[in-house]
Amino acid sequence: MASTVTSATLKVQIQEDIDINGTKRGAKIVHSFSDIAQVDERIMSVPTHEVSVLLLSSSAGAGTYKTSTFRYARLTNLDDTNYLTITLLSGSAGSKNVQKLPPKTSMVLCSAAMSGSSAGTAFGAFSNFTAVKASADSSSVDMSLFIAAT
Numbered sequence: 001m002a003s004t005v006t007s008a009t010l011k012v013q014i015q016e017d018i019d020i021n022g023t024k025r026g027a028k029i030v031h032s033f034s035d036i037a038q039v040d041e042r043i044m045s046v047p048t049h050e051v052s053v054l055l056l057s058s059s060a061g062a063g064t065y066k067t068s069t070f071r072y073a074r075l076t077n078l079d080d081t082n083y084l085t086i087t088l089l090s091g092s093a094g095s096k097n098v099q100k101l102p103p104k105t106s107m108v109l110c111s112a113a114m115s116g117s118s119a120g121t122a123f124g125a126f127s128n129f130t131a132v133k134a135s136a137d138s139s140s141v142d143m144s145l146f147i148a149a150t
Contacts, residue, residue: 007037010072010148012108031110033071038149046084046134046141053145054132056112067112067128069149075134076106076144082137088114091130101134 010033016026044053054073055064077084084101088109097114101107113126134143 003037005037007035007150009034010036010039012072012074014108033148035150036071036148038065038069038147040147041145043078043142043144046136046143048136048139050085050087050133050135052131053134053143054147056128056130065147065149067130070112070147071110071150072146072148073109073132074106074144074146075101075109075132077101077103078142078144079103079136082139082141084137084141084143085135087131087133087135088129089131089133090114090127095127097129 011030012033013028013030015028018025046053052063053075056067056070057064058067060066060069075084075086080103083103086099086101086107088097088099089095095115099107109132112128114129115123115126
């Protein structure tokens with residue numbers, strides 16, 4: 001059976017606006033991701049223990065996206081007080097990248113390629129992340145998640 005889904009272009013826009021001492025600064029960046037055929041959007045409650053929010057693998061499944069088709073993900077902390085800890089894991093290289101996501105902020109992933117290293121270790125190579133995990137600071141936090149794949 002052939003798919004009846006018609007792919008489309010996802011447009012992502014980032015804009016900064018600030019006026020300091022009467023001088024306006026900022027930029028508007030628009031990027032397009034073509035051939036998107038799968039979009040998932042949800043709001044989830046992240047507990048204070050680590051949970052998986054996005055998985056990549058060689059084949060798709062529940063909550064799992066095919067690594068070769070992953071194009072974009074946005075994670076937004078919807079809480080006005082508590083932060084989220086976001087962890088990207090790479091199974092093949094054993095790399096781990098941890099980032100604090102403060103209240104009312106977002107992070108964007110536009111590639112599965114990542115690198116992590118010990119202090120003083122030179123960069124070796126990129127490897128694809130296999131999991132994005134999240135945990136809340138001191139109480140559960142609502143997080144918005146938007147994922148696009150071809």
